[in-house]
Amino acid sequence: MARNPIQFQPGLSLPAFLKQYGTEAPCQEALFQHRWPKGFVCPDGGNATGCRLSRGHYQC
Incomplete structure (x- = not known):
């Protein structure tokens, strides 16, 4: 199986992310x-100027 470049990119490990x-x-x-x-x-x-709506959306 081919190696997935997205899956193996450098970044945070799951424990570090959490x-x-x-x-x-x-x-x-x-x-x-x-x-x-x-x-x-x-x-x-x-x-x-804006306000934060539910679910993280913003409205000006």
């Missing part, structure tokens, strides 16, 4: 910081 992002809250915070490092900005209008 230690760093053990629940949904730290995962959501990390994704927010990655997407908007300077705070939320609406991708359509550029508005910097």
Whole structure:
């Protein structure tokens, strides 16, 4: 069987991932910081004010 390059890419081991992002809250915070490092900005209008909706969605 051919080796899957995605499966064997370097990164966090499962125990390290769970230690760093053990629940949904730290995962959501990390994704927010990655997407908007300077705070939320609406991708359509550029508005910097917004509110967090359920399930991690944001609305300006």
